[in-house]
Amino acid sequence: MTMLQVRGLSAGYGAADVLHGVDFSVEQGTIVALLGSNGAGKTTTLRALSGLIPARGTIEFCGSDLNRRNAAQRVVLGLAHIPQGRGTFGDFTVEENLAAGAYTIGDKRQVAADIERWYAAFPRLAERRRQQAGSLSGGEQQMLALARALMSRPKLLMCDEPSLGLAPAITEEIFEIFKSLNREHGMTLLIVEQNADLTLQFADTAHVLESGSFTASGAARDLLGSEAVQQSYLGV
Amino acid sequence: MQLFFQLVVDGLASGAIYASLALALVLIFRATRIVNFGQGEMATFSAYCAWQLCEWGMPMTPSFLVVGALAFLLGIGVFRFVIRPVSKAPVEAVVVVTLGLFVVFQALSLWLWGSDQRAFPSMFPNVGWDLLGVRVTASAVGIVGVLLGLAVATGAIFRFTRLGLAMRASAYDGEKSLLVGIPVERMLMLGWGFAAVIGFVAAVLVGPRLFLSPTMMMPILLYALASATLGGWDSPLGAMIGGLIVGVAESLGATFLPFIGADLRVVIPILVTLLVLLVRPVGLFGTRTVVKL
Numbered sequence: 001m002t003m004l005q006v007r008g009l010s011a012g013y014g015a016a017d018v019l020h021g022v023d024f025s026v027e028q029g030t031i032v033a034l035l036g037s038n039g040a041g042k043t044t045t046l047r048a049l050s051g052l053i054p055a056r057g058t059i060e061f062c063g064s065d066l067n068r069r070n071a072a073q074r075v076v077l078g079l080a081h082i083p084q085g086r087g088t089f090g091d092f093t094v095e096e097n098l099a100a101g102a103y104t105i106g107d108k109r110q111v112a113a114d115i116e117r118w119y120a121a122f123p124r125l126a127e128r129r130r131q132q133a134g135s136l137s138g139g140e141q142q143m144l145a146l147a148r149a150l151m152s153r154p155k156l157l158m159c160d161e162p163s164l165g166l167a168p169a170i171t172e173e174i175f176e177i178f179k180s181l182n183r184e185h186g187m188t189l190l191i192v193e194q195n196a197d198l199t200l201q202f203a204d205t206a207h208v209l210e211s212g213s214f215t216a217s218g219a220a221r222d223l224l225g226s227e228a229v230q231q232s233y234l235g236v
Numbered sequence: 237m238q239l240f241f242q243l244v245v246d247g248l249a250s251g252a253i254y255a256s257l258a259l260a261l262v263l264i265f266r267a268t269r270i271v272n273f274g275q276g277e278m279a280t281f282s283a284y285c286a287w288q289l290c291e292w293g294m295p296m297t298p299s300f301l302v303v304g305a306l307a308f309l310l311g312i313g314v315f316r317f318v319i320r321p322v323s324k325a326p327v328e329a330v331v332v333v334t335l336g337l338f339v340v341f342q343a344l345s346l347w348l349w350g351s352d353q354r355a356f357p358s359m360f361p362n363v364g365w366d367l368l369g370v371r372v373t374a375s376a377v378g379i380v381g382v383l384l385g386l387a388v389a390t391g392a393i394f395r396f397t398r399l400g401l402a403m404r405a406s407a408y409d410g411e412k413s414l415l416v417g418i419p420v421e422r423m424l425m426l427g428w429g430f431a432a433v434i435g436f437v438a439a440v441l442v443g444p445r446l447f448l449s450p451t452m453m454m455p456i457l458l459y460a461l462a463s464a465t466l467g468g469w470d471s472p473l474g475a476m477i478g479g480l481i482v483g484v485a486e487s488l489g490a491t492f493l494p495f496i497g498a499d500l501r502v503v504i505p506i507l508v509t510l511l512v513l514l515v516r517p518v519g520l521f522g523t524r525t526v527v528k529l
Binding site: 050072088099149 | 402404405409418420
Protein backbone atom coordinates (compact mmCIF):
# COMPACT_ATOMS: atom_id res chain seq x y z
CA MET A 1 0.00 0.00 0.00
CA THR A 2 1.28 3.45 -0.86
CA MET A 3 1.62 5.59 2.24
CA LEU A 4 3.08 8.75 0.72
CA GLN A 5 2.60 9.84 -2.88
CA VAL A 6 4.46 12.95 -4.03
CA ARG A 7 3.88 14.46 -7.47
CA GLY A 8 5.61 17.46 -9.01
CA LEU A 9 6.93 18.75 -5.70
CA SER A 10 8.66 22.12 -6.03
CA ALA A 11 9.83 24.20 -3.11
CA GLY A 12 12.51 26.64 -2.11
CA TYR A 13 13.37 29.70 -0.09
CA GLY A 14 12.35 33.13 -1.29
CA ALA A 15 12.16 33.54 -5.03
CA ALA A 16 14.39 30.66 -6.10
CA ASP A 17 13.28 27.04 -6.15
CA VAL A 18 15.66 24.47 -4.74
CA LEU A 19 13.47 21.53 -5.69
CA HIS A 20 12.21 21.24 -9.27
CA GLY A 21 9.18 18.99 -9.45
CA VAL A 22 10.16 15.63 -7.98
CA ASP A 23 7.89 12.56 -7.98
CA PHE A 24 8.24 9.63 -5.63
CA SER A 25 6.28 7.40 -3.36
CA VAL A 26 6.85 5.59 -0.10
CA GLU A 27 5.27 2.16 0.37
CA GLN A 28 4.05 1.17 3.80
CA GLY A 29 6.60 -0.81 5.81
CA THR A 30 9.60 0.12 3.70
CA ILE A 31 12.73 2.20 4.24
CA VAL A 32 13.24 4.82 1.53
CA ALA A 33 16.45 6.81 1.23
CA LEU A 34 16.97 10.22 -0.36
CA LEU A 35 20.64 10.58 -1.25
CA GLY A 36 22.65 13.44 -2.63
CA SER A 37 25.42 15.87 -1.88
CA ASN A 38 25.18 19.17 -0.01
CA GLY A 39 22.62 21.53 -1.50
CA ALA A 40 20.95 18.88 -3.67
CA GLY A 41 17.55 19.59 -2.10
CA LYS A 42 17.22 16.72 0.38
CA THR A 43 16.47 18.82 3.43
CA THR A 44 14.16 21.04 1.38
CA THR A 45 12.17 17.94 0.41
CA LEU A 46 11.63 16.97 4.06
CA ARG A 47 10.80 20.54 5.09
CA ALA A 48 8.22 20.76 2.33
CA LEU A 49 6.71 17.42 3.35
CA SER A 50 6.39 18.39 7.01
CA GLY A 51 4.99 21.82 6.16
CA LEU A 52 7.81 24.01 7.44
CA ILE A 53 8.08 25.71 4.03
CA PRO A 54 5.41 26.24 1.39
CA ALA A 55 5.46 23.86 -1.57
CA ARG A 56 3.78 23.31 -4.93
CA GLY A 57 2.69 19.96 -6.27
CA THR A 58 0.60 17.31 -4.58
CA ILE A 59 1.50 15.44 -1.41
CA GLU A 60 -0.87 12.65 -0.50
CA PHE A 61 -0.30 10.97 2.85
CA CYS A 62 -2.52 8.06 3.94
CA GLY A 63 -5.29 9.41 1.74
CA SER A 64 -5.08 13.04 2.96
CA ASP A 65 -3.95 16.01 0.89
CA LEU A 66 -1.16 17.48 3.00
CA ASN A 67 -1.22 20.84 1.23
CA ARG A 68 -4.41 21.59 3.15
CA ARG A 69 -2.79 20.93 6.55
CA ASN A 70 -0.30 23.01 8.49
CA ALA A 71 2.81 21.57 10.09
CA ALA A 72 1.17 20.84 13.46
CA GLN A 73 -1.80 19.08 11.82
CA ARG A 74 0.51 16.87 9.79
CA VAL A 75 1.97 15.50 13.03
CA VAL A 76 -1.53 14.55 14.13
CA LEU A 77 -1.98 12.67 10.84
CA GLY A 78 1.08 10.55 11.64
CA LEU A 79 4.01 12.31 10.04
CA ALA A 80 7.12 12.71 12.18
CA HIS A 81 10.18 14.70 11.11
CA ILE A 82 13.50 14.58 12.95
CA PRO A 83 15.28 17.66 11.57
CA GLN A 84 18.95 18.10 10.94
CA GLY A 85 20.74 18.77 14.21
CA ARG A 86 18.26 16.54 16.15
CA GLY A 87 15.63 19.18 16.98
CA THR A 88 15.63 18.43 20.69
CA PHE A 89 14.89 21.18 23.22
CA GLY A 90 18.29 21.74 24.81
CA ASP A 91 16.96 23.49 27.92
CA PHE A 92 14.43 20.76 28.67
CA THR A 93 15.12 17.55 30.53
CA VAL A 94 15.10 14.26 28.63
CA GLU A 95 11.69 13.47 30.07
CA GLU A 96 10.25 16.88 29.17
CA ASN A 97 11.47 16.36 25.61
CA LEU A 98 9.60 13.08 25.45
CA ALA A 99 6.48 14.66 26.94
CA ALA A 100 6.67 17.47 24.37
CA GLY A 101 6.95 14.85 21.64
CA ALA A 102 3.63 13.44 22.79
CA TYR A 103 1.87 16.80 22.56
CA THR A 104 -0.60 15.46 20.00
CA ILE A 105 -1.53 12.47 22.17
CA GLY A 106 -4.41 13.29 24.49
CA ASP A 107 -4.36 10.12 26.59
CA LYS A 108 -2.07 10.71 29.60
CA ARG A 109 -1.77 7.02 30.45
CA GLN A 110 -0.68 6.22 26.92
CA VAL A 111 1.97 8.95 27.12
CA ALA A 112 3.30 7.60 30.42
CA ALA A 113 3.35 4.05 29.03
CA ASP A 114 5.13 5.18 25.85
CA ILE A 115 7.77 7.04 27.85
CA GLU A 116 8.52 3.86 29.82
CA ARG A 117 8.52 1.85 26.61
CA TRP A 118 11.20 4.01 25.00
CA TYR A 119 13.18 4.14 28.24
CA ALA A 120 13.25 0.37 28.08
CA ALA A 121 14.41 0.49 24.47
CA PHE A 122 17.01 3.19 25.19
CA PRO A 123 18.30 2.57 28.74
CA ARG A 124 20.80 5.40 28.41
CA LEU A 125 17.93 7.86 28.14
CA ALA A 126 16.33 6.39 31.25
CA GLU A 127 19.54 6.99 33.21
CA ARG A 128 19.52 10.62 32.11
CA ARG A 129 15.80 11.36 32.39
CA ARG A 130 16.29 14.38 34.69
CA GLN A 131 19.28 15.72 32.76
CA GLN A 132 19.07 18.59 30.30
CA ALA A 133 18.98 17.38 26.71
CA GLY A 134 21.72 19.84 25.79
CA SER A 135 24.16 18.01 28.07
CA LEU A 136 23.80 14.66 26.28
CA SER A 137 26.35 13.31 23.81
CA GLY A 138 25.62 13.50 20.09
CA GLY A 139 24.57 9.86 19.89
CA GLU A 140 22.33 10.15 22.95
CA GLN A 141 20.72 13.28 21.51
CA GLN A 142 19.98 11.45 18.29
CA MET A 143 18.38 8.64 20.30
CA LEU A 144 16.37 11.19 22.24
CA ALA A 145 15.28 12.84 18.99
CA LEU A 146 14.23 9.45 17.70
CA ALA A 147 12.36 8.49 20.87
CA ARG A 148 10.71 11.89 20.95
CA ALA A 149 9.53 11.54 17.36
CA LEU A 150 8.15 8.07 18.17
CA MET A 151 6.16 9.52 21.09
CA SER A 152 3.68 10.97 18.59
CA ARG A 153 2.98 7.41 17.34
CA PRO A 154 3.89 8.24 13.74
CA LYS A 155 3.06 6.19 10.68
CA LEU A 156 5.94 7.65 8.70
CA LEU A 157 9.21 8.68 10.32
CA MET A 158 11.36 11.10 8.36
CA CYS A 159 14.93 11.63 9.50
CA ASP A 160 17.30 14.28 8.16
CA GLU A 161 20.99 13.27 8.18
CA PRO A 162 21.00 11.09 11.27
CA SER A 163 24.74 10.49 10.81
CA LEU A 164 25.65 14.18 10.99
CA GLY A 165 28.35 14.75 13.61
CA LEU A 166 28.31 11.16 14.88
CA ALA A 167 31.16 8.67 15.04
CA PRO A 168 30.80 5.83 12.49
CA ALA A 169 30.10 3.24 15.19
CA ILE A 170 27.29 5.38 16.66
CA THR A 171 25.85 6.03 13.21
CA GLU A 172 25.72 2.30 12.59
CA GLU A 173 23.96 1.84 15.93
CA ILE A 174 21.33 4.40 14.93
CA PHE A 175 20.78 2.66 11.60
CA GLU A 176 20.40 -0.67 13.39
CA ILE A 177 17.66 0.94 15.48
CA PHE A 178 15.95 2.12 12.28
CA LYS A 179 16.17 -1.40 10.90
CA SER A 180 14.66 -2.97 13.99
CA LEU A 181 11.89 -0.39 14.13
CA ASN A 182 11.11 -1.29 10.55
CA ARG A 183 11.28 -5.08 11.06
CA GLU A 184 9.68 -5.41 14.46
CA HIS A 185 7.16 -2.58 14.43
CA GLY A 186 6.54 -2.25 10.70
CA MET A 187 7.64 1.40 10.85
CA THR A 188 7.90 3.20 7.51
CA LEU A 189 10.98 5.41 7.21
CA LEU A 190 12.17 8.13 4.87
CA ILE A 191 15.84 8.83 5.48
CA VAL A 192 17.86 11.67 4.02
CA GLU A 193 21.60 10.99 4.01
CA GLN A 194 24.92 11.97 2.52
CA ASN A 195 26.45 8.68 3.64
CA ALA A 196 25.22 6.68 0.62
CA ASP A 197 27.08 3.42 1.16
CA LEU A 198 25.79 2.87 4.67
CA THR A 199 22.24 4.02 3.90
CA LEU A 200 21.91 1.80 0.82
CA GLN A 201 22.70 -1.24 2.97
CA PHE A 202 19.68 -0.52 5.14
CA ALA A 203 17.17 0.96 2.69
CA ASP A 204 14.75 -0.83 0.37
CA THR A 205 14.41 1.92 -2.22
CA ALA A 206 16.55 4.96 -2.89
CA HIS A 207 16.43 8.16 -4.92
CA VAL A 208 19.45 10.23 -5.84
CA LEU A 209 18.91 13.98 -5.84
CA GLU A 210 21.10 16.37 -7.77
CA SER A 211 20.38 20.11 -8.06
CA GLY A 212 16.75 19.61 -7.13
CA SER A 213 15.89 16.72 -9.47
CA PHE A 214 16.22 12.94 -9.31
CA THR A 215 19.07 11.49 -11.34
CA ALA A 216 18.55 7.90 -10.30
CA SER A 217 15.88 5.86 -8.53
CA GLY A 218 15.54 2.19 -7.82
CA ALA A 219 16.07 -0.69 -5.45
CA ALA A 220 18.76 0.14 -2.93
CA ARG A 221 20.84 -2.98 -3.65
CA ASP A 222 20.97 -2.06 -7.36
CA LEU A 223 22.18 1.46 -6.59
CA LEU A 224 24.85 0.27 -4.17
CA GLY A 225 28.15 1.04 -5.86
CA SER A 226 26.43 2.24 -9.04
CA GLU A 227 27.82 4.98 -11.23
CA ALA A 228 24.82 7.26 -10.77
CA VAL A 229 25.40 7.44 -7.04
CA GLN A 230 29.10 8.08 -7.37
CA GLN A 231 28.56 10.73 -10.01
CA SER A 232 26.13 12.68 -7.89
CA TYR A 233 28.73 12.94 -5.13
CA LEU A 234 31.87 13.39 -7.15
CA GLY A 235 30.36 15.44 -9.94
CA VAL A 236 32.16 13.45 -12.67
CA MET B 237 16.71 50.69 62.43
CA GLN B 238 12.95 50.87 62.71
CA LEU B 239 12.92 53.31 59.83
CA PHE B 240 15.04 50.90 57.80
CA PHE B 241 12.61 48.02 58.27
CA GLN B 242 9.65 50.29 57.63
CA LEU B 243 11.22 51.29 54.31
CA VAL B 244 11.92 47.66 53.41
CA VAL B 245 8.27 46.73 54.04
CA ASP B 246 7.06 49.67 51.96
CA GLY B 247 9.59 48.84 49.26
CA LEU B 248 8.50 45.21 49.08
CA ALA B 249 4.89 46.29 48.54
CA SER B 250 5.70 48.61 45.65
CA GLY B 251 8.31 46.13 44.41
CA ALA B 252 5.64 43.44 44.17
CA ILE B 253 3.72 45.69 41.79
CA TYR B 254 6.80 46.28 39.63
CA ALA B 255 7.40 42.55 39.76
CA SER B 256 3.91 41.76 38.41
CA LEU B 257 4.31 44.04 35.42
CA ALA B 258 7.88 42.80 34.90
CA LEU B 259 6.51 39.24 34.86
CA ALA B 260 4.09 40.23 32.10
CA LEU B 261 6.93 41.81 30.09
CA VAL B 262 9.19 38.79 30.52
CA LEU B 263 6.52 36.26 29.56
CA ILE B 264 6.01 38.08 26.28
CA PHE B 265 9.71 38.63 25.68
CA ARG B 266 10.53 34.98 26.27
CA ALA B 267 7.88 33.82 23.85
CA THR B 268 8.20 36.40 21.08
CA ARG B 269 11.48 38.29 21.70
CA ILE B 270 9.44 41.47 21.85
CA VAL B 271 9.48 44.10 24.61
CA ASN B 272 5.90 45.28 24.82
CA PHE B 273 6.22 48.94 25.76
CA GLY B 274 2.44 49.15 25.62
CA GLN B 275 1.97 46.63 28.46
CA GLY B 276 1.45 49.29 31.15
CA GLU B 277 -0.98 51.37 29.12
CA MET B 278 -2.98 48.27 28.16
CA ALA B 279 -3.19 47.56 31.90
CA THR B 280 -4.34 51.13 32.63
CA PHE B 281 -7.02 50.79 29.98
CA SER B 282 -8.24 47.53 31.57
CA ALA B 283 -8.21 49.18 35.01
CA TYR B 284 -10.41 51.97 33.65
CA CYS B 285 -12.85 49.35 32.32
CA ALA B 286 -13.01 47.81 35.80
CA TRP B 287 -13.49 51.23 37.39
CA GLN B 288 -16.30 51.97 34.91
CA LEU B 289 -18.10 48.71 35.76
CA CYS B 290 -17.86 49.60 39.46
CA GLU B 291 -19.21 53.09 38.71
CA TRP B 292 -22.14 51.51 36.91
CA GLY B 293 -22.92 49.63 40.09
CA MET B 294 -21.33 46.25 39.60
CA PRO B 295 -19.65 44.97 42.79
CA MET B 296 -15.86 45.03 42.80
CA THR B 297 -15.04 41.31 42.66
CA PRO B 298 -17.24 40.37 39.69
CA SER B 299 -16.17 43.47 37.76
CA PHE B 300 -12.50 42.58 38.32
CA LEU B 301 -13.18 39.04 37.10
CA VAL B 302 -15.07 40.25 34.02
CA VAL B 303 -12.32 42.70 33.12
CA GLY B 304 -9.69 40.03 33.78
CA ALA B 305 -11.34 37.96 31.06
CA LEU B 306 -11.59 41.04 28.82
CA ALA B 307 -7.89 41.77 29.35
CA PHE B 308 -7.12 38.22 28.23
CA LEU B 309 -9.07 38.80 25.00
CA LEU B 310 -7.40 42.20 24.60
CA GLY B 311 -3.96 40.57 24.79
CA ILE B 312 -4.97 37.93 22.26
CA GLY B 313 -6.46 40.54 19.93
CA VAL B 314 -3.38 42.77 20.12
CA PHE B 315 -1.17 39.84 19.22
CA ARG B 316 -3.39 38.61 16.43
CA PHE B 317 -4.08 41.94 14.74
CA VAL B 318 -1.13 44.17 15.65
CA ILE B 319 1.91 42.04 16.47
CA ARG B 320 1.52 39.03 14.18
CA PRO B 321 1.47 41.07 10.96
CA VAL B 322 4.88 42.57 11.86
CA SER B 323 6.37 39.46 13.46
CA LYS B 324 8.82 38.99 10.58
CA ALA B 325 9.81 42.69 10.51
CA PRO B 326 13.16 43.89 11.87
CA VAL B 327 13.31 44.44 15.62
CA GLU B 328 13.38 48.24 15.27
CA ALA B 329 10.02 48.16 13.50
CA VAL B 330 8.49 45.97 16.20
CA VAL B 331 9.75 48.36 18.88
CA VAL B 332 8.00 51.21 17.10
CA VAL B 333 4.82 49.13 16.94
CA THR B 334 4.80 48.41 20.68
CA LEU B 335 5.57 52.10 21.36
CA GLY B 336 2.55 52.71 19.16
CA LEU B 337 0.49 50.46 21.45
CA PHE B 338 1.66 52.65 24.33
CA VAL B 339 0.45 55.82 22.59
CA VAL B 340 -2.82 54.33 21.35
CA PHE B 341 -3.95 52.89 24.67
CA GLN B 342 -2.97 55.99 26.61
CA ALA B 343 -4.88 58.16 24.13
CA LEU B 344 -7.84 55.79 24.30
CA SER B 345 -8.02 56.05 28.09
CA LEU B 346 -7.67 59.82 27.90
CA TRP B 347 -10.36 60.11 25.23
CA LEU B 348 -12.87 57.86 27.01
CA TRP B 349 -12.31 58.93 30.60
CA GLY B 350 -10.47 62.27 30.54
CA SER B 351 -7.42 63.29 32.51
CA ASP B 352 -9.12 63.63 35.92
CA GLN B 353 -7.76 61.37 38.62
CA ARG B 354 -10.26 58.82 39.88
CA ALA B 355 -10.29 56.96 43.17
CA PHE B 356 -9.82 53.27 42.49
CA PRO B 357 -11.33 50.68 44.85
CA SER B 358 -8.94 48.54 46.88
CA MET B 359 -9.26 44.78 47.21
CA PHE B 360 -7.81 44.93 50.70
CA PRO B 361 -9.33 46.28 53.93
CA ASN B 362 -7.90 49.53 55.20
CA VAL B 363 -6.29 48.09 58.31
CA GLY B 364 -2.76 47.66 59.53
CA TRP B 365 -0.73 46.12 62.30
CA ASP B 366 2.13 47.33 64.41
CA LEU B 367 5.00 44.81 64.42
CA LEU B 368 7.81 45.99 66.73
CA GLY B 369 7.26 49.55 65.65
CA VAL B 370 6.98 48.74 61.95
CA ARG B 371 3.62 49.52 60.39
CA VAL B 372 2.43 46.67 58.17
CA THR B 373 -0.80 47.35 56.28
CA ALA B 374 -3.23 44.76 54.96
CA SER B 375 -2.70 46.22 51.52
CA ALA B 376 1.08 45.63 51.69
CA VAL B 377 0.55 42.04 52.82
CA GLY B 378 -2.14 41.56 50.17
CA ILE B 379 0.00 42.93 47.34
CA VAL B 380 2.94 40.70 48.20
CA GLY B 381 0.50 37.81 48.60
CA VAL B 382 -0.95 38.39 45.13
CA LEU B 383 2.57 38.41 43.66
CA LEU B 384 3.37 35.12 45.42
CA GLY B 385 0.13 33.70 44.06
CA LEU B 386 1.07 34.77 40.53
CA ALA B 387 4.54 33.28 40.98
CA VAL B 388 3.23 29.94 42.19
CA ALA B 389 0.52 29.80 39.52
CA THR B 390 2.81 30.59 36.57
CA GLY B 391 5.51 28.29 37.93
CA ALA B 392 3.03 25.43 38.32
CA ILE B 393 1.50 25.96 34.87
CA PHE B 394 4.91 25.99 33.19
CA ARG B 395 6.30 23.04 35.10
CA PHE B 396 3.41 20.65 35.52
CA THR B 397 0.91 21.11 32.70
CA ARG B 398 0.87 20.08 29.06
CA LEU B 399 -0.13 23.62 28.11
CA GLY B 400 2.80 25.06 30.05
CA LEU B 401 5.23 22.63 28.43
CA ALA B 402 3.89 23.59 24.99
CA MET B 403 4.21 27.30 25.79
CA ARG B 404 7.79 26.84 27.00
CA ALA B 405 8.59 24.80 23.89
CA SER B 406 7.10 27.47 21.60
CA ALA B 407 9.15 30.13 23.38
CA TYR B 408 12.31 28.04 23.11
CA ASP B 409 12.07 27.18 19.41
CA GLY B 410 9.03 27.67 17.20
CA GLU B 411 10.10 25.38 14.38
CA LYS B 412 11.02 22.48 16.63
CA SER B 413 7.69 22.90 18.39
CA LEU B 414 5.75 22.75 15.12
CA LEU B 415 7.52 19.47 14.34
CA VAL B 416 6.07 17.85 17.44
CA GLY B 417 2.62 19.15 16.56
CA ILE B 418 2.39 22.15 18.91
CA PRO B 419 0.28 24.95 17.38
CA VAL B 420 2.93 27.56 18.09
CA GLU B 421 0.96 30.61 17.05
CA ARG B 422 -1.90 29.70 19.38
CA MET B 423 0.61 29.34 22.22
CA LEU B 424 2.09 32.78 21.54
CA MET B 425 -1.42 34.21 21.44
CA LEU B 426 -2.23 32.63 24.82
CA GLY B 427 1.04 34.06 26.16
CA TRP B 428 -0.03 37.57 25.17
CA GLY B 429 -3.42 36.93 26.77
CA PHE B 430 -1.92 35.76 30.08
CA ALA B 431 0.52 38.69 30.09
CA ALA B 432 -2.33 41.17 29.62
CA VAL B 433 -4.17 39.62 32.58
CA ILE B 434 -1.04 39.84 34.75
CA GLY B 435 -0.59 43.47 33.67
CA PHE B 436 -4.20 44.14 34.68
CA VAL B 437 -3.48 42.59 38.10
CA ALA B 438 -0.54 44.99 38.49
CA ALA B 439 -2.82 47.92 37.62
CA VAL B 440 -5.46 46.75 40.10
CA LEU B 441 -2.78 46.61 42.80
CA VAL B 442 -1.34 50.03 42.01
CA GLY B 443 -4.67 51.81 41.38
CA PRO B 444 -5.68 52.41 45.02
CA ARG B 445 -2.17 53.68 45.85
CA LEU B 446 -1.80 56.22 43.05
CA PHE B 447 -5.31 57.16 41.87
CA LEU B 448 -6.42 56.11 38.41
CA SER B 449 -5.24 58.32 35.57
CA PRO B 450 -4.29 57.66 31.93
CA THR B 451 -0.59 57.97 32.77
CA MET B 452 -0.75 55.94 35.98
CA MET B 453 1.35 53.03 34.73
CA MET B 454 4.09 55.07 33.05
CA PRO B 455 6.48 55.16 36.03
CA ILE B 456 5.55 51.55 36.86
CA LEU B 457 6.60 50.50 33.36
CA LEU B 458 9.97 52.15 33.90
CA TYR B 459 10.45 50.25 37.16
CA ALA B 460 9.25 47.03 35.55
CA LEU B 461 11.72 47.40 32.68
CA ALA B 462 14.49 47.88 35.25
CA SER B 463 13.25 44.83 37.20
CA ALA B 464 13.23 42.63 34.12
CA THR B 465 16.71 43.79 33.17
CA LEU B 466 17.95 43.14 36.69
CA GLY B 467 16.36 39.70 36.96
CA GLY B 468 17.09 38.62 33.40
CA TRP B 469 14.74 38.94 30.45
CA ASP B 470 14.35 35.20 29.98
CA SER B 471 13.60 34.38 33.60
CA PRO B 472 10.09 34.88 35.07
CA LEU B 473 11.42 34.15 38.57
CA GLY B 474 14.25 36.62 38.02
CA ALA B 475 11.84 39.33 36.92
CA MET B 476 9.83 38.93 40.12
CA ILE B 477 12.86 38.96 42.40
CA GLY B 478 14.23 41.87 40.37
CA GLY B 479 10.99 43.76 41.00
CA LEU B 480 11.25 43.28 44.75
CA ILE B 481 14.89 44.39 44.76
CA VAL B 482 14.10 47.49 42.69
CA GLY B 483 11.19 48.33 45.02
CA VAL B 484 13.34 48.09 48.13
CA ALA B 485 16.24 49.96 46.47
CA GLU B 486 13.88 52.75 45.50
CA SER B 487 12.38 53.02 48.95
CA LEU B 488 15.75 52.99 50.74
CA GLY B 489 17.52 55.16 48.18
CA ALA B 490 14.91 57.90 48.28
CA THR B 491 15.34 58.20 52.05
CA PHE B 492 18.97 57.41 52.74
CA LEU B 493 20.63 59.01 49.72
CA PRO B 494 20.12 62.73 50.34
CA PHE B 495 21.12 63.77 46.83
CA ILE B 496 18.28 61.66 45.40
CA GLY B 497 15.40 62.28 47.76
CA ALA B 498 11.77 61.92 46.86
CA ASP B 499 11.94 64.07 43.74
CA LEU B 500 14.65 62.09 41.97
CA ARG B 501 13.56 58.59 43.01
CA VAL B 502 12.70 57.69 39.44
CA VAL B 503 16.43 57.88 38.74
CA ILE B 504 16.91 54.71 40.80
CA PRO B 505 15.50 52.20 38.27
CA ILE B 506 17.57 53.87 35.55
CA LEU B 507 20.70 53.54 37.67
CA VAL B 508 19.85 49.90 38.37
CA THR B 509 19.42 49.24 34.63
CA LEU B 510 22.69 50.95 33.81
CA LEU B 511 24.55 49.04 36.50
CA VAL B 512 23.18 45.67 35.36
CA LEU B 513 24.03 46.37 31.74
CA LEU B 514 27.58 47.26 32.74
CA VAL B 515 28.20 44.43 35.19
CA ARG B 516 26.05 41.49 34.12
CA PRO B 517 24.04 42.16 30.97
CA VAL B 518 22.08 38.89 31.14
CA GLY B 519 20.70 39.86 34.56
CA LEU B 520 20.82 37.93 37.84
CA PHE B 521 18.87 34.89 36.64
CA GLY B 522 19.19 35.23 32.88
CA THR B 523 20.97 32.56 30.93
CA ARG B 524 20.95 33.46 27.29
CA THR B 525 22.60 36.60 26.05
CA VAL B 526 20.09 39.03 24.67
CA VAL B 527 21.80 40.52 21.68
CA LYS B 528 19.32 42.95 20.26
CA LEU B 529 17.74 46.05 21.74
